[in-house]
Amino acid sequence: MPASIHRPEFRPSSPAPVWERNPALCAGAIIAVTTLVRLWFVVSGQLDLVQDESQYWDWSRRLQLSYYSKGPLIAWLIHTWTALLGDTETGVRMGAVVNSAMAQTLLYLGVARLFRAPALGVLTLFVANATPLFMASGVLMTTDSPLLLCWAGALFCLHWISREPRRRAPWVLLFVCMALGVLAKYMMLAMGGVAVLWLWGLARHGLLARGVAWRVLAVMAAGSAVGMLPILAWNIANDWVSFRHVATLAGVAGKAAKTFLTPDRLPEHLGAQAGIITPWWLGLMLAGGWRALRNACTGRTDEAAADAPLLRRDILLAAGFWPLWGGMTLWSLHTRIYPNWPAMSYVAGIMLAACCLADLLAARRRDAALRAEGARTTAWRRLVPVWAVLGVLTFGLVHAQDVLPLPPQYNPATRLKGWADLGEHLDEVRRQLPDPDRVFFFSDAYDMTASLAFYAPGQPVTYCADFGRRMSQYDIWPSPADKVGWDAVLVRRDGPDMPRQLGAMFDSAQVTRYQSTHRGKPGRAFWVVVLRGFNGNWPSSGSGAY
Structure with missing residues (x-):
């Protein structure tokens, strides 16, 4: 995508699309329909529990302050739902369905109200529901389900604080998101690195109020400490096995630490990321991420110089995407990176892809007006409907396992x-x-x-x-x-x-x-x-x- 796009005046040949005219209605419809489909998928029993879900359910039968490989939140949540619905597949997975609905609501409200872009919020929901990673998170009760909700909440709280630092609500919610996020998965601690880069980006462009930086870091540290307390207490009694396990998986302990470079893992990692996001949405995320990073560095946006609201947004999304996604990609040169490890970078990533998608749709409308006047237009923008159709088809096939047109030996779900x-x-x-x-x-x-x-x-x-x-x-x-x-x-x-x-x-x-x-x-x-x-x-x- 070019760094700057000249946008000549044109007269639209058709009215604005429905998601621009009635964004709240469209967002509500997307959330309602996708939630009902996920609920139907879970109740219909199309897929047995995956082994990680079974493991977390088994943990929930023996509640503890923490567990070997993860914090305790996933077990606590499953215990709550199975107490209501029984030790069934539906009881285990109901939390994932509810978390998905809450995450979608948060994404729309965050983009619509904090970014002040309701139409972009609708496109964000569309991109999210068209990615296999988000689809899986909506029906599989794994640690990524509550973590996604906490991560998105913390990200929006940071933006809210930068706009209204005197409000108390975003500070309290940031503390809660950090505490619960750490209890869900240790990856939540990476939000601290995101916040440092975000604060630095705002400060270098004069967009950070006095005293906000230290307060943000203090609140995040306090929330993380509260979340870590039960985990630390459990590990003290169990020879620090959780930290030994994480260090081994990360390649800083054990056999993997002895080999520094394994470049053959990079293609495997990138292929896995394209698989869980789809190549077209990943391409838009990278394009949107590059544009946001450029704007965050230069202090300019495509729309106007020194446009504070858009610049704040780009700084946030660049900080939320590149450090985690880029860091995991580089670390794949050293050790194996599991496909879901960079998952939280895609919270910002789907918003970046939605920004690119919004620009492409606007460009297609301009193209239509230019074609009406006999001018030549860019052909590759015509692929946008193809990506949209593929996204809808992917959603349908993932949630309709029984009609998946694949022989069992070629079906990865078998x-x-x-x-x-x-x-x-x-x-x-x-x-x-x-x-x-x-x-x-x-x-x-x-x-x-x-x-x-x-x-x-x-x-x-x-x-x-x-x-x-x-x-x-x-x-x-x-x-x-x-x-x-x-x-x-x-x-x-x-x-x-x-x-x-x-x-x-x-x-x-x-x-x-x-x-x-x-x-x-x-x-x-x-x-x-x-x-x-x-x-x-x-x-x-x-x-x-x-």
Whole structure:
């Protein structure tokens, strides 16, 4: 997108689009329709719980101040919803649906009222609902669901403070967003870096009131400290395992820290980002981000020199997008970056993409007027409707898994399906054993163990054996040492060769492969091992891997 666009006067050939004439009505319709679709998706049971959801649900059955890999907020929220709706898929996921509706409302009100651009708010909602990342966050109850709400809230609070520093509400809300965000996920601490760059950008253009910088940093630090208190208390009692785990994943500890550059990971990272955002919206985010960064550096906007409201917006969005997105991209040269790690950069990113989309739509209207006068216009702008249609189709297909026109072997969601059917199969296996009431279930991977906890008959306490893996929450909880003499069922993703340690744990083992189904279609395949006579020998979790 060019740095500056000359906009000649023209007479529109058609009335303004509906989102400009009735933005509040359009925003309400988008929020209502998408929320109802998400609610239908959750209630219809098209997709079994993904393993992380099952893990957080299992945490919610044993409420603690924190957990091995995440803060406690996700468990607290799921516990609240399942107390109301039961230990069902709907009960687990209802929080995601509600969080999505709240996040959309916040995005629209923030853009419409704080940026004073209601039509842009509607386009922001459209872009958000057309990205797979936001779609997944609206139906999957993972830590990114409450984090997105807290991150967006903190971002808008910063902008509100820059405009009205004497108001008390944005300061209180900023404190609350920081505290809850840290309880949701440690990534919320990165908002402190965003705030520092935002403050610096405002200060260098004379847009920061006296004393605001120190107050902002103090409020954010206080909110973060409150959120970290239960996490620190839990880690003190558990050998700081959360911080060891995060350091290992970030590549600053463990084996990954020994290799500084792994450039082959960069294409994988960029491909994953294009997949969770879609290439066209990611392209608009980068274009809008570059323009916002240029304006933030020069103090000018495309519309006018020294336009304070637009400059404030560009400084905020540039600070909210580039440090996290760019930092994660550079860090992918050192270690593996999980696709959702830069997710919070896309809160600002969807607003940047919406800004570009608004300009492209305005340019298309100018093009229409110029074509009417026989002038030549830019052809590539005609792709905008294609992107919009693709976005709507993506939303429809993601929320209509049963009609997805892909063979099961090519459908990425297939590996997430079949757990409910496996649970029924395990119930049959258990009943065929001599004493069905003295059977426990376990796996050798934390995610499989968590799904067993939800889908195994009776939703029992399940266990995770360490046959040479990294640590998990299940290593902190008790082992089945009190179940000597019981039989067991082991479920694995790999087979048919079984871990050699099983011979020292049980009297006998029988291995079978089970092909699950979901709504009459093939689901995930599992290896089911029926084990007789547990002797109490449980592998210790001493591998030292975090």
